[in-house]
Amino acid sequence: METEEIIQELGNVETELRHVQDQIKVLLERQEELYDRQSELKAVLEACTANENPDKDEDGPHSSPENWSGPFDWDSKADHLKFHVFGISAYRANQREIINAVMSGRDVLVIMAAGGGKSLCYQLPAILRDGIALVVSPLISLIQDQVMGLKALDIPASMLTSTTSKEEEKFIYKALEKGEGVKILYVTPEKISKSKRFMSKLEKCHHGGHLSLIAIDEAHCCSQWGHDFRPDYKNLGILKIQFPNVPMLALTATATQKVQYDLMEMLHIPKCVKFVSTVNRPNLFYMVREKSSVAKVVINEIAEFIRESYPNNESGIVYCFSRKECEQVAAELRDRGILADYYHADMDVNAREKVHMRWSKNKLQVIVGTVAFGMGINKPDVRFVIHHSLSKSMETYYQESGRAGRDGAASECVLFFRPADVPRQSSMVFYENSGLQNLYGIVRYCQSRRQCRRSAFFRHFSEPLQDCNGMCDNCAFSSDITEVDVSGYAKIMVSLVQDVQENDQRLTMLQLVDKMKNKHKETGADLKREAIEQLVIQLILESVLKEEFQHTAYATNAYVKLGPLAKHVLQERKTVKLEISNKQNKAGYKSAKRSLTLSGLEFKLDKLRKELSSNHGGLPHSILSAQQMSIISAQKPNSAEELEKIIGKLKTERYGSRILEEIKKFVDTDEPDDNMLNDEGSTKKPRKRQKIKKDFVVIESSEDE
Numbered sequence: 079m080e081t082e083e084i085i086q087e088l089g090n091v092e093t094e095l096r097h098v099q100d101q102i103k104v105l106l107e108r109q110e111e112l113y114d115r116q117s118e119l120k121a122v123l124e125a126c127t128a129n130e131n132p133d134k135d136e137d138g139p140h141s142s143p144e145n146w147s148g149p150f151d152w153d154s155k156a157d158h159l160k161f162h163v164f165g166i167s168a169y170r171a172n173q174r175e176i177i178n179a180v181m182s183g184r185d186v187l188v189i190m191a192a193g194g195g196k197s198l199c200y201q202l203p204a205i206l207r208d209g210i211a212l213v214v215s216p217l218i219s220l221i222q223d224q225v226m227g228l229k230a231l232d233i234p235a236s237m238l239t240s241t242t243s244k245e246e247e248k249f250i251y252k253a254l255e256k257g258e259g260v261k262i263l264y265v266t267p268e269k270i271s272k273s274k275r276f277m278s279k280l281e282k283c284h285h286g287g288h289l290s291l292i293a294i295d296e297a298h299c300c301s302q303w304g305h306d307f308r309p310d311y312k313n314l315g316i317l318k319i320q321f322p323n324v325p326m327l328a329l330t331a332t333a334t335q336k337v338q339y340d341l342m343e344m345l346h347i348p349k350c351v352k353f354v355s356t357v358n359r360p361n362l363f364y365m366v367r368e369k370s371s372v373a374k375v376v377i378n379e380i381a382e383f384i385r386e387s388y389p390n391n392e393s394g395i396v397y398c399f400s401r402k403e404c405e406q407v408a409a410e411l412r413d414r415g416i417l418a419d420y421y422h423a424d425m426d427v428n429a430r431e432k433v434h435m436r437w438s439k440n441k442l443q444v445i446v447g448t449v450a451f452g453m454g455i456n457k458p459d460v461r462f463v464i465h466h467s468l469s470k471s472m473e474t475y476y477q478e479s480g481r482a483g484r485d486g487a488a489s490e491c492v493l494f495f496r497p498a499d500v501p502r503q504s505s506m507v508f509y510e511n512s513g514l515q516n517l518y519g520i521v522r523y524c525q526s527r528r529q530c531r532r533s534a535f536f537r538h539f540s541e542p543l544q545d546c547n548g549m550c551d552n553c554a555f556s557s558d559i560t561e562v563d564v565s566g567y568a569k570i571m572v573s574l575v576q577d578v579q580e581n582d583q584r585l586t587m588l589q590l591v592d593k594m595k596n597k598h599k600e601t602g603a604d605l606k607r608e609a610i611e612q613l614v615i616q617l618i619l620e621s622v623l624k625e626e627f628q629h630t631a632y633a634t635n636a637y638v639k640l641g642p643l644a645k646h647v648l649q650e651r652k653t654v655k656l657e658i659s660n661k662q663n664k665a666g667y668k669s670a671k672r673s674l675t676l677s678g679l680e681f682k683l684d685k686l687r688k689e690l691s692s693n694h695g696g697l698p699h700s701i702l703s704a705q706q707m708s709i710i711s712a713q714k715p716n717s718a719e720e721l722e723k724i725i726g727k728l729k730t731e732r733y734g735s736r737i738l739e740e741i742k743k744f745v746d747t748d749e750p751d752d753n754m755l756n757d758e759g760s761t762k763k764p765r766k767r768q769k770i771k772k773d774f775v776v777i778e779s780s781e782d783e
């Protein structure tokens with residue numbers, strides 16, 4: 079064989095090898111997807127058969143065959159505490175059952191959506207059982223909030239963290255030894271993994287029979303498959319080994335099947351009773367908005383949205399991609415008259431805490447944050463969460479958007495999407511475990527203009543579909559969407575990339591879009607820039623193109639290359655379709671709103687709870703929740719006994735006289751309830767700024783409700 083021939087054949091072989099390798103990659107990815115779908119479907123099937131055969135006994139960690147609804151010996155005590163101490167009138171779905179399982183000494187895994195009421199599931203048994211309950215929680219701010227809330231209810235709660243004083247530490251250690259003085263002790267996971275002293279005290283407590291239960295809050299942090307893995311959570315397995323007979327609760331808002339099995343294994347609770355509540359948040363309206371390429375236009379839209387929909391300083395969050403962007407967006411919103419400030423990891427702890435506190439006390443309307451503004455958020459009345467840029471996965475988006483409406487009242491989640499934001503995210507996540515695959519999941523969610531947004535969450539979390547009730551943009555508005563066959567354009571785009579690649583050059587997504595646009599000018603074809611961007615993304619999602627990454631000294635750049643299925647498009651063996659909206663449905667989110675108004679009395683009660691919270695400490699919502707304000711203004715109780723039926727004994731004793739005074743004043747002025755008040759409480763001129771949505775969608779209810 080001539081050398082030249084050999085070289086030629088070698089070239090051919092190498093080309094074919096590359097091709098085969100690409101195909102293998104596609105097949106492996108497909109295999110991974112199919113495995114995921116297989117386990118999803120198995121879980122759904124399991125859920126369906128469990129529903130059909132509720133009596134069927136099962137072994138191991140599955141949806142509880144036992145009847146955890148009761149009756150149990152502690153029922154009346156538990157009901158009394160629930161209402162008169164916690165001020166909660168009815169249990170939400172699964173709360174009663176979880177409490178009963180813990181009280182029966184079982185280990186329990188709780189998967190319950192954000193705001194579902196997980197805290198009550200361990201706080202109530204902690205008070206009912208003798209001894210001290212240990213609660214592991216990942217963040218000091220979360221712990222502080224919880225301890226403050228419990229203390230306001232006269233429940234002896236303490237925390238042991240890096241900020242605890244020596245004196246307090248001594249008090250806690252003594253309490254652990256004696257088994258009294260503290261009912262609920264919150265610690266960070268580092269205490270378990272790093273403090274031998276603490277562990278020895280805990281052992282003493284257990285030895286004396288005083289360790290009543292162990293709760294692991296935000297338990298998904300145990301698993302590296304979860305969205306917020308914390309190395310210190312890995313060491314919590316020691317707890318079950320040391321204290322095998324103490325019931326353990328692992329609680330989280332989000333855990334895929336993989337994460338659930340992982341954390342059961344890590345915490346050594348293979349026989350736990352598992353309670354899975356739906357991931358559905360029926361009170362959240364999900365929507366995706368087309369994001370302009372002009373930064374000011376985006377800010378104007380966000381500002382307009384907040385001003386028009388939330389004129390009464392209702393709380394919200396705007397999530398941004400970078401720290402710099404946070405600061406800019408916050409400043410621009412302030413320029414437009416919105417009380418906004420930023421929050422990111424570059425700020426020192428005190429500055430962050432200050433912003434968080436101002437927002438919690440409703441002195442700031444909007445926090446513009448990076449993902450750093452995360453788990454510690456306990457505010458129940460967040461009315462809107464806006465994503466200025468897309469999140470890095472469906473799971474992260476579910477979590478971040480889920481910070482809205484934890485009190486059950488209607489709230490909105492808006493994501494501003496433009497394809498050009500994808501490479502920014504992809505160059506950050508590509509090195510993560512399944513990082514790109516996860517990102518493309520949320521990109522699919524954003525690109526879709528037909529599929530129900532909720533169904534995307536159900537699929538992601540392997541749950542049977544539920545009705546959306548028109549609570550997402552795609553279900554609510556029959557938008558003007560046409561599906562266009564763009565295979566011709568796709569072919570041109572792929573050959574552009576091929577040309578560039580053959581010349582050993584590379585293209586970013588934006589360069590590719592420019593090139594495509596120029597090509598169009600030559601050929602006279604007309605595809606808008608936005609549609610071309612959308613096409614690049616579509617081709618990436620369909621493995622026709624792919625992203626590749628290159629590090630420079632300052633950044634990681636994403637380039638667009640030929641993907642495994644490029645040849646199919648070039649050979650016209652694959653059709654590519656785009657969903658194109660003929661006009662942006664701007665009326666969309668406006669008509670989504672139910673323009674119910676906040677009643678005059680609720681408005682007064684809102685002012686009162688703010689005043690009481692600044693006098694008595696604590697946060698406004700822990701004095702009166704939005705739901706309680708709504709019930710009070712509907713029923714207008716005129717005695718302490720009547721009020722007690724709504725907010726329980728403790729709150730009535732503490733704030734009852736002021737609340738009744740407010741109701742009386744309101745009734746005496748003979749105010750029609752739907753009239754609107756201005757800031758001074760004057761009743762004459764209804765002003766636009768008092769317009770508030772107030773319809774409640776109860777998350778889920780037990781038979782009690």
Ligand SMILES: Nc1ncnc2c1ncn2[C@@H]1O[C@H](COP(=O)(O)OP(=O)(O)OP(=O)(O)O)[C@@H](O)[C@H]1O
Nearest residue numbers: 166168169170191192193194195196197198331458
């Ligand atoms: N049965 C109930 N009825 C009315 N309100 C409730 C009930 N249970 C809990 N809540 C309230 O719901 C809000 C959210 O509860 P909680 O903080 O326990 O949620 P969570 O499930 O821990 O959410 P996250 O995952 O965000 O931490 C709180 O204000 C709490 O007081």
Ligand SMILES: [Mg+2]
Nearest residue numbers: 193196197295
């Ligand atoms: Mg919680």
